[in-house]
Amino acid sequence: MAQSASVEAGYAMTKKLLGIDDLSIGLPVYADRPRAVSKVSFSLNEGEILCVVGESGSGKSMIANAIMGLLPRELPVLGGKIDLQGIDLLTQTPAQLRSLRGSRMGTVFQEPMAALNPLMRIGDQIAEVFYVHGLPGKPQQIIDLLRAVNLPDPEALIHVYPHMLSGGQRQRVVIAMAIALEPALLIADEPTTALDVTTQAQILNLIREIQRRRNSGVLFITHDFGVVREIADRVIVMKDGELVEHGTVSDVLKRPSHDYTKKLLAAVPKPNTGAPRPRSERTILKASHLRKTFWRGNKEVAALNDINLDLRKGETIGLVGESGSGKSTFARTIVNLIAPDSGEIRFEGTDLHSLSRKQWKPFRKRIQFLFQDPFESLDPRRSVGDIIAAGPMAHGASAAEARAVAKEKLRLVSLDPSALDRWPHEFSGGQRQRIGIARALAMNAELLIADEPVSALDVSVQAQILDLLEGLRDKLGLSMLFITHDMRVAAQICDRIAVMKLGQIVEEAPAREILSNPQHPYTKTLIASVPGLSGESANHRTVEAL
Amino acid sequence: MKSFVRRFPRMAIGSAIILAVIAMAATAPIFFPFSPWDMRGSPFEPPGSPDFLLGSDALGRDIAAGIAHGAWVSLMIGGISTMASLGIGVSLGALAGYVGGRVDDAVMRFAEFFQTIPSFLLAILLVAIFRPSIFSIIAAIALVSWPPVARVVRAEFLSLRKREFVQAAEVLGVSHMRVVWQTLLPNALPPVIVLGSLMVANAVLTESALSFLGLGDANWMSWGFLVGSGRSVIRIGWWISVLPGVAIFITVLGLNLLGEGLQTWLNPRLSKRDMP
Numbered sequence: 001m002a003q004s005a006s007v008e009a010g011y012a013m014t015k016k017l018l019g020i021d022d023l024s025i026g027l028p029v030y031a032d033r034p035r036a037v038s039k040v041s042f043s044l045n046e047g048e049i050l051c052v053v054g055e056s057g058s059g060k061s062m063i064a065n066a067i068m069g070l071l072p073r074e075l076p077v078l079g080g081k082i083d084l085q086g087i088d089l090l091t092q093t094p095a096q097l098r099s100l101r102g103s104r105m106g107t108v109f110q111e112p113m114a115a116l117n118p119l120m121r122i123g124d125q126i127a128e129v130f131y132v133h134g135l136p137g138k139p140q141q142i143i144d145l146l147r148a149v150n151l152p153d154p155e156a157l158i159h160v161y162p163h164m165l166s167g168g169q170r171q172r173v174v175i176a177m178a179i180a181l182e183p184a185l186l187i188a189d190e191p192t193t194a195l196d197v198t199t200q201a202q203i204l205n206l207i208r209e210i211q212r213r214r215n216s217g218v219l220f221i222t223h224d225f226g227v228v229r230e231i232a233d234r235v236i237v238m239k240d241g242e243l244v245e246h247g248t249v250s251d252v253l254k255r256p257s258h259d260y261t262k263k264l265l266a267a268v269p270k271p272n273t274g275a276p277r278p279r280s281e282r283t284i285l286k287a288s289h290l291r292k293t294f295w296r297g298n299k300e301v302a303a304l305n306d307i308n309l310d311l312r313k314g315e316t317i318g319l320v321g322e323s324g325s326g327k328s329t330f331a332r333t334i335v336n337l338i339a340p341d342s343g344e345i346r347f348e349g350t351d352l353h354s355l356s357r358k359q360w361k362p363f364r365k366r367i368q369f370l371f372q373d374p375f376e377s378l379d380p381r382r383s384v385g386d387i388i389a390a391g392p393m394a395h396g397a398s399a400a401e402a403r404a405v406a407k408e409k410l411r412l413v414s415l416d417p418s419a420l421d422r423w424p425h426e427f428s429g430g431q432r433q434r435i436g437i438a439r440a441l442a443m444n445a446e447l448l449i450a451d452e453p454v455s456a457l458d459v460s461v462q463a464q465i466l467d468l469l470e471g472l473r474d475k476l477g478l479s480m481l482f483i484t485h486d487m488r489v490a491a492q493i494c495d496r497i498a499v500m501k502l503g504q505i506v507e508e509a510p511a512r513e514i515l516s517n518p519q520h521p522y523t524k525t526l527i528a529s530v531p532g533l534s535g536e537s538a539n540h541r542t543v544e545a546l
Numbered sequence: 547m548k549s550f551v552r553r554f555p556r557m558a559i560g561s562a563i564i565l566a567v568i569a570m571a572a573t574a575p576i577f578f579p580f581s582p583w584d585m586r587g588s589p590f591e592p593p594g595s596p597d598f599l600l601g602s603d604a605l606g607r608d609i610a611a612g613i614a615h616g617a618w619v620s621l622m623i624g625g626i627s628t629m630a631s632l633g634i635g636v637s638l639g640a641l642a643g644y645v646g647g648r649v650d651d652a653v654m655r656f657a658e659f660f661q662t663i664p665s666f667l668l669a670i671l672l673v674a675i676f677r678p679s680i681f682s683i684i685a686a687i688a689l690v691s692w693p694p695v696a697r698v699v700r701a702e703f704l705s706l707r708k709r710e711f712v713q714a715a716e717v718l719g720v721s722h723m724r725v726v727w728q729t730l731l732p733n734a735l736p737p738v739i740v741l742g743s744l745m746v747a748n749a750v751l752t753e754s755a756l757s758f759l760g761l762g763d764a765n766w767m768s769w770g771f772l773v774g775s776g777r778s779v780i781r782i783g784w785w786i787s788v789l790p791g792v793a794i795f796i797t798v799l800g801l802n803l804l805g806e807g808l809q810t811w812l813n814p815r816l817s818k819r820d821m822p
Binding site for chain 2: 332335337360361364365369371372373377378379380381382391394395436439443
């Protein structure tokens with residue numbers, strides 16, 4: 001695919017669209033490094049997709065904001081040149097920049113709901129793009145645009161408000177706005193990060209299609225190498241504000257030259273290829289006929305629709321599904337944060353659902369929960385020591401004993417015991433997730449329910465946390481229910497994978513069977529949508545390309 | 547210190563004003579070692595006359611002494627009644643927000659009962675029924691000003707309960723009382739502290755208004771009483787009403803500045819702008 005793209009791009013190769021020369025962007029004095037972006041140079045040709053890859057804080061979004069002239073005052077451009085079709089963007093007045101935005105360069109942001117005005121109808125929002133540039137914006141033009149981004153029934157859609165659309169549809173509207181005036185340059189800042197994997201695949205296709213049709217240049221910012229493999233012609237890799245690697249997509253992905261690129265590529269989760277672990281005879285957690293419905297307004301939504309699951313001792317089951325599939329509801333039902341409407345959850349034979357709060361307490365020690373967001377799940381007003389000690393103290397340990405436990409568990413998750421007296425905000429996302437793991441293990445839990453524990457983390461940190469969880473699982477004999485939206489993550493850590501859709505488990509099988517031979521059509525779509533896979537045979541893809 | 551003033555100018559000015567008022571109240575017995583009710587000379591002496599720094603009233607009482615002694619009454623009533631209504635408001639709000647359901651409904655309907663009656667009228671009514679005294683005034687102010695506290699605490703609790711770190715405490719098996727005390731209250735407190743400082747300002751105003759209407763405690767000189775006593779003679783001696791009024795104005799301004807300053811200080815999202 002990359003080859004055909006470069007052939008096609010080759011015909012327009014001659015025309016340079018965007019040139020960035022020695023661009024440096026400053027940071028406020030209290031930041032951890034002097035510059036957000038330091039001496040970055042690259043160029044983008046017409047009809048080309050250039051991916052800027054990096055982890056959070058690498059400065060990749062700053063480049064996009066500098067091009068658009070949207071940098072906040074605290075982040076001044078210190079030097080360099082940004083040239084768009086012969087216009088020096090850094091010397092433009094705010095009014096000149098305003099007229100260039102939209103007409104010469106369009107932007108697609110990460111979060112479509114935040115990029116759209118919730119009080120304006122879709123048609124009016126798109127028309128606004130025309131109005132602010134002094135153009136009429138006829139209804140037919142808007143309908144054509146909505147059709148161009150493959151939205152169904154554009155005539156009806158122009159009267160609709162953003163909240164009535166799905167995430168993918170909203171992102172299509174944002175793309176329609178970005179391309180309304182046919183800008184030569186399209187900047188896409190993590191446009192698929194907030195979307196489900198199947199939607200992501202559609203949006204990536206759409207961006208590809210629009211770019212080919214109009215021969216525009218796309219600056220595509222992402223953290224995901226799967227997306228890079230899917231869409232890029234050329235790649236630049238950013239680290240701490242510096243450009244560390246620059247090359248064609250096949251060069252960078254197959255023959256990375258910089259250590260950091262190699263590290264990032266190695267951190268992309270890979271399916272476990274070791275011998276499958278034997279399945280224990282003993283069931284630790286058994287859910288049967290679990291149901292839970294929510295009321296959204298006057299609409300009934302079945303979050304859990306007859307869920308059955310059998311988790312054996314020492315086993316890790318991955319629960320994979322898209323947002324709204326009910327996987328988090330299931331996780332929270334197990335630890336009694338949500339009460340199911342009917343059905344049973346048995347933990348080593350005891351029906352958890354029927355227990356009183358007091359009867360539940362002994363099980364709190366044995367079943368623990370790992371939360372998704374490391375910034376949200378630690379109390380900002382308590383020290384790390386207190387946070388980890390809270391569990392043992394709730395079960396009768398003295399303060400001194402609990403502190404000793406906290407110290408021991410910090411070592412277990414490879415953090416320095418000096419962390420005890422520090423505050424959560426002093427730690428990075430990965431470190432905070434380690435603290436969360438230490439808290440969950442402080443009472444020697446047997447079953448760990450992990451709700452998207454690595455989804456909020458950068459890929460290299462994600463790899464470390466996955467390794468840690470895997471190591472702890474083997475060392476402590478933990479059973480684990482691992483909830484994730486990312487098939488690649490599940491394939492790395494799980495023995496079995498259960499695929500959830502609309503409150504039902506549509507397929508459940510050993511991990512490698514699901515990957516190599518998915519049975520249910522939804523599982524097939526899900527696996528085909530994992531970025532960086534398409535166009536290769538199923539076996540080949542699961543082992544090598546992932 | 548200097549950077550603190552520059553980062554939180556409102557809070558610096560507000561605290562300076564309040565400290566000055568407290569100092570005035572504390573030093574009143576030293577500078578004016580007599581009862582503010584004593585007649586010390588001829589009536590209607592204008593400010594700046596040899597015996598009276600800020601003039602005298604219709605009975606020859608010293609306005610400066612009245613303001614200085616009255617400061618103590620205003621601050622005490624403001625402080626104690628706010629403490630009391632925070633006590634009522636935080637407990638009821640926490641109960642409503644944490645337990646939810648019918649308890650929440652009951653508590654909130656009870657709060658609405660207080661909120662639907664104009665609070666100043668209710669305060670007058672309460673003070674009038676229980677005979678004007680320093681205790682009935684404090685009790686009346688506390689009773690009419692707790693509903694907003696309960697609402698704020700309830701709202702904080704409701705949103706905090708959905709946060710992951712609170713669910714984490716739940717999953718660890720932490721008891722209800724500990725969840726409330728260790729996890730929810732410390733996180734719910736910043737807006738309550740801000741509200742508290744604004745409530746002190748409101749209490750000072752309410753007390754002044756009650757005294758102005760003659761519902762003050764006859765044993766304590768207060769600013770409101772001074773304003774009220776000068777009302778009928780304002781064309782002869784404007785200073786009798788105006789100067790205590792200025793004292794009320796400055797104190798309330800100081801408390802409001804302090805409240806706003808606390809808000810920026812305690813709210814990390816707002817104070818980030820003020821980082822060095």
